[in-house]
Amino acid sequence: MTGILDSVNQRTQLVGQNRLELLTFRLNGRQRYGINVFKVKEVLQCPKLTAMPNLHRLVKGVAHIRGQTVSVIDLSLAIGGRATTDVEKSFVVIAEFNRTIQAFLVASVERIVNMRWEEILPPPEGAGKANYLTAVTNIENELVEIIDVEKILAEIAPVDETMNSAIVEEIAHAGENTEQNFVRRILIADDSTVARKQVQRAVESIGFEVIAVKDGKEAYEKLVELSDTDNIFNHISLVISDIEMPEMDGYTLTAEIRRNPKLKDLYVILHSSLSGVFNQAMVERVGANTFIAKFNPDELGNAVKAALVDTELKRSE
Incomplete structure (x- = not known):
């Protein structure tokens, strides 16, 4: 099996190059997170948010962006962290998942990193079933967590x-x-x-x-x-x-x-x-x-x- 997979790795440039680009960001803390750039439409300083009745608790508000009304999801709160309080200094990552446009509220956005999928690893076995990760990777000797956005969206709108x-x-x-x-x-x-x-x-x-x-x-x-x-x-x-x-x-x-x-x-x-x-x-x-x-x-x-x-x-x- 090892020989087969080694052969696979040598040929990845002939297909999708088995590569991705991660946009890295932080929430309310030192931990770095990542999202595939292909899913990101743009990154903006957080615009003015409008509160609406009966919004899901993970939705901070709605914003008018490029002629669209978009729900802004507090990503820190969504993965079990603290709610984002300093909204005016935060950013929104506009992304397309599952045929819809969402905005994710993050504390700061860092940079885009080009990586190989071989460097993206499944979450550790001890992470448990309740975690919000699809994968982890190492960038500059620092663990970067890739969030399971589909899990978050399923909780907000099944x-x-x-x-x-x-x-x-x-x-x-x-x-x-x-x-x-x-x-x-x-x-x-x-x-x-x-x-x-x-x-x-x-x-x-x-x-x-x-x-x-x-x-x-x-x-x-x-x-x-x-x-x-x-x-x-x-x-x-x-x-x-x-x-x-x-x-x-x-x-x-x-x-x-x-x-x-x-x-x-x-x-x-x-x-x-x-x-x-x-x-x-x-x-x-x-x-x-x-x-x-x-x-x-x-x-x-x-x-x-x-x-x-x-x-x-x-x-x-």
Whole structure:
């Protein structure tokens, strides 16, 4: 396995370069935090905030920014820290997650750091399930924590995870006319516990078992392990992967699947809070079958249905 992963690392420049840029910032203390620059639209001195009735306790207020009304989330309070008091001297990081625009209130913004995903590591095992981290890294001998923004957003505005009954029915009957029924098992890779659980519940609601892993490296290791003993399609039907993950991102994972003769025919759905032309171009470049933005259960269901149709066609060839 070590040799395989060493080979993967040598080839990352041929795909998404397995790199990211982190915007680092601080909240109410010395700890440094990071957020992927691709999700950041701009950083501003905190504008005047307007209080509104019945706002969620984590929302400091709303602001009018570039013609939009945006909720400003107190990021320190959201991860269990002290509420931000010196708002006028604070900054807001305007970001796009899961098809919506949010503003995160932070004490100070530092700089952008270019890194490799191999340098981004899962949170320590002892961090517990209640933490708000997707990953950690070391910058200039200082621990930088990468916050699980999707977990925060799910607490403020939970998404509807119910899938359209017609889609559920269609998927339930998929494969009935083939000589061999599909293995109703899907591998899901996502570093956000909340996002991973959302996808898992949606997939389980349409009758599939789930193999859940927390990053691309773990996903690739699992796929290689399964394909070493048997035809991969006897174990899983498809892969649903996040893009931003510690150690190996979803682009690199997809490219490695396509390069592996035992895995190359697997249907890969990239499922990410990132959006836009950048993603679509990279999806085509690494050979993923499709990209969908988080999180819409009907779109996810339709993507799974398309994957089953594609797999059926390949098996019948």
